[in-house]
């Protein structure tokens with residue numbers, strides 16, 4: 001028999017925010033978290049109003065402290081390894097837990113295709129997002145790796161306030177983009193990249209297979225975001241996009257009744273990429289939490305389903 005109103009899988013900003021909303025609505029919530037958020041390697045969370053500069057772990061700790069005021073919310077350090085319709089989740093520690101509704105707030109993880117040395121600097125001096133770390137490179141020598149239109153755009157964006165080099169790594173760069181970059185003071189290096197060299201987690205230079213090294217203090221690399229190994233959305237049969245995100249509506253509802261998703265792992269069809277930001281993840285968790293509460297109200301009081309007004 002289900003003991004919880006809701007099981008939340010994932011204790012990042014999305015899951016924690018949903019737990020707060022549901023705890024305040026006197027829902028019995030079990031939040032299960034494997035413990036490693038997407039931004040864990042970073043020194044600080046930026047671009048979060050009132051918490052700009054807070055270390056990621058400290059932000060989670062603050063959230064857990066707040067949640068401790070709501071006795072119907074239980075948090076456990078456990079990894080969900082399987083999930084069945086109904087809903088029953090199986091935990092890595094051997095236990096199981098049941099719930100009337102499920103929220104997937106499992107985030108995404110990042111693969112870094114290169115260059116060699118980027119992994120060790122990820123979140124410290126190898127970045128991907130200009131809104132998370134653009135301010136931190138103000139006035140400093142930085143590099144953008146790649147030559148696609150998105151990389152050219154990022155180089156131009158950063159050139160407004162940093163000394164930027166675009167390192168194509170031999171990817172073709174169209175002549176119009178090259179001319180535009182040069183016109184805006186962006187250096188272009190076309191050699192194949194051998195590795196990033198750093199001291200104490202701090203990038204010092206980019207070493208090429210031929211040609212002189214390029215002194216840089218930060219680099220913006222390409223990251224490929226993907227769902228975690230245990231693909232809970234697939235086990236549940238939720239509709240997903242080719243980029244790995246779970247398809248949700250404006251209230252975080254997935255294609256499977258009773259299953260909701262929030263944070264980086266979820267997006268609407270009208271949004272081309274996940275809105276990967278801590279404050280956006282928290283906001284979507286809040287919305288999904290309220291939608292789940294409304295869903296349970298409809299079930300318990302025989303009310304019509306909560307839906308967006310037409311038109």
Ligand SMILES: Cc1cc2nc3c(=O)[nH]c(=O)nc-3n(C[C@H](O)[C@H](O)[C@H](O)COP(=O)(O)OP(=O)(O)OC[C@H]3O[C@@H](n4cnc5c(N)ncnc54)[C@H](O)[C@@H]3O)c2cc1C
Nearest residue numbers: 010012014034035036038039046080107263264276277278
């Ligand atoms: C290097 C880096 C730096 C970043 N810096 C910033 C920044 O400065 N500002 C900003 O706004 N955004 C930043 N971001 C983006 C930000 O990290 C994400 O948008 C945010 O963490 C998404 O929150 P979430 O709750 O969806 O997922 P996450 O924070 O990733 O949390 C998901 C949680 O689910 C858990 N989990 C996954 N699978 C399971 C399972 N099977 N069972 C139990 N638990 C599970 C994970 O362990 C994790 O704790 C950064 C991202 C990266 C990669």
